[in-house]
Amino acid sequence: RKEVEQDPGPFNVPEGATVAFNCTYSNSASQSFFWYRQDCRKEPKLLMSVYSSGNEDGRFTAQLNRASQYISLLIRDSKLSDSATYLCVVNMKGGSYIPTFGRGTSLIVHP
């Protein structure tokens, strides 16, 4: 089993749609969780951290379910500019809390 798993998609949605991604992680001792966005041939950029109580940033909502070891990202009112790959990142408990990536979920927002 991979340490961090995501559905690669692609998710193909119209503008204005609401879309949700899930990510599961294997190490129950993991402490920190993040969603990054990666555009084609570019480096990942931090989208948001994921807190235990859930958090929202504009159209984006992230949630954490420790019992089931998954995190989610909800995007409301999708924009064309949201098209990208969304990477789930978990700081795996170890000497250096290594940021461990899922393979990413591809989102395509069309007019």
Next chain:
Amino acid sequence: GAVVSQHPSWVICKSGTSVKIECRSLDFQATTMFWYRQFPKQSLMLMATSNEGSKATYEQGVEKDKFLINHASLTLSTLTVTSAHPEDSSFYICSARGPEGLNTEAFFGQGTRLTVV
């Protein structure tokens, strides 16, 4: 967010030559840096973790004699791909994390696209 600068952004080299990639944290002291490799349509795969002033810790399957990592200062880490071959062609990305806490987010360099011909 913090700024991490990676150089060069792309490089084409001949098979058998060595390539050095630099990763600098511009506005914070990076106690830990990570080097990743990403093949097309695949996830970022960790190659090694380096802490300033100590030897890098390599992931299983990554040859430490081929991928030399030096983290001599709190703002600079380098990855040297020695005797590069076409199968080493990939997107190499560094990330850096400051001393605020081990369990914080990492910031990424712009990546280096290496093509070995």
